[in-house]
Amino acid sequence: MIVTRRPLIAGNWKMNGLSGDGLALAGELARRIEDAADPAFDLLICPPFTLISRIGEALAGSAIALGGQDCHAVETGAHTGDISAAMLADSGCTHVIVGHSERRADHAETDTQVSAKVAAVRSAGLVAVLCIGETEAQRDAGETNAVVARQLADSLPDGATAMNTVIAYEPVWAIGTGRTPSVAEVEAVHALIRGDLAKRLGDDEAARLRLLYGGSVKPDNARELMSLADVDGALVGGASLKADDFWSIAQSSA
């Protein structure tokens, strides 16, 4: 079966953006995608929780999708400071990043907890952008494939489809560092992920599911990374905060 996967370029704004600059950035991207008329990629932005509703209103009618950067595993209740997937859906989100390495490191999130969050995202009718990737120490120990396979097995609950799941391979040591794996390394890990998904979901569903690469994607390396067979877009941190850079990365994927 020959499948064409439409690239997804996702911006993770992390804890950046007050209303002035956040709304201006979203507005500028909305203007560009409208001018592009029929772009050959999908754009997703994941602002901080505080801006989601206002950016959602500003993006009404735009082709840009809106996502959260995390959610709680349950829908309501006594969880001070947390946000549920249902709340994100209610605020206009269609996607949620889950299991980002900064959540795993800063909040000690385990694969089991991440898996429960992915399930919550699905229950809310949203798409989970599940992040997996090895640390530098794991890479140096030759454990990349084993770590990625284990995280995929343990943090992706059964029932994944190309409609409810996107996987982002993000080597932890490449995030925010300006360093990236070689294209051969990215190709090998993405092929491993696709192969593992095929065993769990079947060849057809695995062939439809989008695999993003994340970690220091910039305008000058995006074209090479996005041209790889099993790379279907990017999860972009720092470069997603500049309209020119984010747009240039998106154009490189088409």
Ligand code: PEP
């Ligand atoms: C990220 O945090 O998901 C990320 C990929 O960051 P950066 O692009 O800044 O490396």
